[in-house]
Amino acid sequence: MSDTQSAVQSQIIEAFEFRHATKVFDPTRKISDSEFTTILEAARLSPSSFGLEPWQILVVQDPAKRELFRPFSWGASGVFNGTDGQLGTASHFTILLAHTGATMSHASEYPLKHASEVKKFPAEALEGFNAAYTKFQKEDFQLATDREITDWSARQAYIALGNMMTAAALMEVDSCPIEGFDAAAASKVLEAEFGIDPQQYKPAVMAAFGYRAGAPMFPKTRRSVEATVRWL
Numbered sequence: 124m125s126d127t128q129s130a131v132q133s134q135i136i137e138a139f140e141f142r143h144a145t146k147v148f149d150p151t152r153k154i155s156d157s158e159f160t161t162i163l164e165a166a167r168l169s170p171s172s173f174g175l176e177p178w179q180i181l182v183v184q185d186p187a188k189r190e191l192f193r194p195f196s197w198g199a200s201g202v203f204n205g206t207d208g209q210l211g212t213a214s215h216f217t218i219l220l221a222h223t224g225a226t227m228s229h230a231s232e233y234p235l236k237h238a239s240e241v242k243k244f245p246a247e248a249l250e251g252f253n254a255a256y257t258k259f260q261k262e263d264f265q266l267a268t269d270r271e272i273t274d275w276s277a278r279q280a281y282i283a284l285g286n287m288m289t290a291a292a293l294m295e296v297d298s299c300p301i302e303g304f305d306a307a308a309a310s311k312v313l314e315a316e317f318g319i320d321p322q323q324y325k326p327a328v329m330a331a332f333g334y335r336a337g338a339p340m341f342p343k344t345r346r347s348v349e350a351t352v353r354w355l
């Protein structure tokens with residue numbers, strides 16, 4: 124680290140070096156309520172396209188409920204390393220849901236209601252907001268099908284995911300993002316066990332939080348700066 128790097132810069136880089144995709148957590152260690160609240164705040168305060176916050180975060184703490192996801196969650200079950208996986212060992216286990224076309228289409232009620240009630244846009248600004256969002260969906264990004272709109276929502280949810288993991292790392296809390304699951308099977312469990320309407324929400328990604336049980340299983344490797352960034 125260079126001499127000119129400030130304490131904050133060093134702290135940021137150290138947090139990113141510290142963070143790794145934790146495969147097994149120490150099941151005896153729990154994240155404090157205050158730290159987990161901070162992680163959730165990092166998600167809630169995250170930016171999103173048009174400010175629409177098209178996500179919902181489930182925190183699954185009941186061990187029996189977590190087990191319902193194990194059969195089809197190969198990325199969190201420990202099946203590849205002979206452990207209880209993130210599902211069985213994490214202090215906190217979250218599922219980030221993406222809104223679907225039912226709520227995020229320009230023609231649905233949610234965007235305008237959100238702009239008015241949450242973003243506090245004045246009444247005279249709502250028409251312009253709706254026109255811009257409609258143009259964005261229809262022309263700019265061509266988000267027409269339910270799948271396209273849900274995927275767009277999921278992209279926003281991943282921003283919250285990244286911020287949650289960075290916030291955790293800054294507090295020396297470990298984490299793991301998880302896409303290793305059968306999304307259709309997860310949707311069925313979410314509907315049957317949690318009353319989540321699959322027409323309204325689809326699981327985008329899971330994220331486990333806790334404290335590592337041991338040293339990272341894999342070294343951190345990345346492409347070089349030159350291969351990653353082009354200055355134009």
Ligand SMILES: Cc1cc2nc3c(=O)[nH]c(=O)nc-3n(C[C@H](O)[C@H](O)[C@H](O)COP(=O)(O)O)c2cc1C
Pocket residue numbers: 142143144145146197198199299300301302303304328343344
């Ligand atoms: C969206 C996403 C999904 C991931 N899914 C899983 C997963 O299901 N199980 C797992 O153990 N790791 C998962 N990972 C972790 C990656 O494999 C890991 O971040 C990558 O190999 C780099 O390693 P590092 O995070 O330890 O630096 C996922 C990462 C991301 C960003």
